[in-house]
Amino acid sequence: MSGERTYDVVVVGAGSTGENVADVVVRGGLSAVLVEAELVGGECSYWACMPSKALLRGSEALSAARAVSGAAAAVTGEQDATATLARRDSFTSNWSDASQVEWVRVAGIDLVRGSARLDGEKTVVVTDADGAETRLTATHAVALCTGSEAAVPPVAGLRDVEPWTPREATSAKEVPGRLIVVGGGYVGCEMATAWSALGSTVTVLERGDRVLAGAEPVAGDAVTAALRAAGVDVRLGTAVQAARREGTEVVVTVAAGDGPAEEVRGDQVLVAAGRRARTHDIGLESVGLEGEGFLDVDDTLQVRGLPWLYGVGDVNGRALLTHMGKYQARQAAAAIVARAEGRDVDTSDWSPFVATADTHAVPSVVFTDPQVASVGMTSAKAAESGRPHRVVEYPIGSVAGASVHRDGYEGTAIAVVDTEREVLLGVTFVGYDVAELLHSAVIAVAGEVPIARLWHAVPAYPTISEVWLRLLETWRNG
Structure with missing residues (x-):
């Protein structure tokens, strides 16, 4: 697919946030195109929310049954890891986005596959897998919904050992014998819970004094106690200094406080140490913005200083959660439609055009046990x-x-x-x-x-x- 096309709204990124922006503007009477370089449906559908919860659900069900006298007697075996992974695969449609693509078609939204970059005001150039380019021009707005990706800290040798990011942790085809988890946030704790229950020997390395540092202290304490009771080696106040491979082993050098360095050995290491915006290499410089980092937006999700450009979802760093991205998408899309019709956009607290919940009422769940x-x-x-x-x-x-x-x-x-x-x-x-x-x-x-x-x-x-x-x-x- 090549050439030039014009739409009312160009949406870059066809994850759940981008899908919702496109859907709402189309239902509001505008034309829209989604641009996606990977799978339509994005991170949540294939590498985050859905597969991770599928991995966790079996252990949750077994834990619940074992905690009820009478029912506990019926639990006579262990979780079937192969069946659990197969069920996880079904949640991702085996990493096929055919059903999502069909939804896009039925919703009246066009789809262009390829890597997108801004090329000046209201213009997006898409390069497909064969190198062909399509130039998309927006009449009213461009919405950047490119999300976020795992950040790998600058630890000597860490990138060289080809660590898992959360993507590999949720899509792995077999249970690692020994898994080292760098980071005790919600991803690290959930994946430690899931893989430990499936038979992996797990070590969690957290540099702070508790896991789930942003939660109430009692939460971190409870999760730490539960992980340790399940056989997970949770090491608090432990900094990762270096990593290397020795044959099939990953060797991570760590130090606790002022103590001596020691080595932790495993078959795989998962880096779950934060996220960064997917804004590099998307042409921000062509419209006068910095070439990386989270986008600075107002409460209608409009990029400050560029009234035609919107940054919606993880890409703006306000609340890196799927449901908040969808919420922002509804608000931003409503504002885009109103502005396209020449209507005033009310920016009061309860306006349908502004995002306020993502600053004071953000819900989140850590699906540990x-x-x-x-x-x-x-x-x-x-x-x-x-x-x-x-x-x-x-x-x-x-x-x-x-x-x-x-x-x-x-x-x-x-x-x-x-x-x-x-x-x-x-x-x-x-x-x-x-x-x-x-x-x-x-x-x-x-x-x-x-x-x-x-x-x-x-x-x-x-x-x-x-x-x-x-x-x-x-x-x-x-």
């Missing part, structure tokens, strides 16, 4: 903000529904309360299967629901949601 589900501010973030607040905690295991759910349930619910306005600034749940509790907290935080009103939101008995009542009682009782 126990899970960590949170939204809004942690107690540390509230303290940093200077807002008057109080932290309320309640043991989830003390709720009747938790004892029904599993024997010996352990977990913690934490609410951060604005003491002036008496609304929730943030909520964290740490425990088994708490992910499904989270959206109630998202509504309370995003909607700034007064605690006086939440008191009348009565939880069903006996469910784990009764922890809401206990949190509010603890708040009332001071």
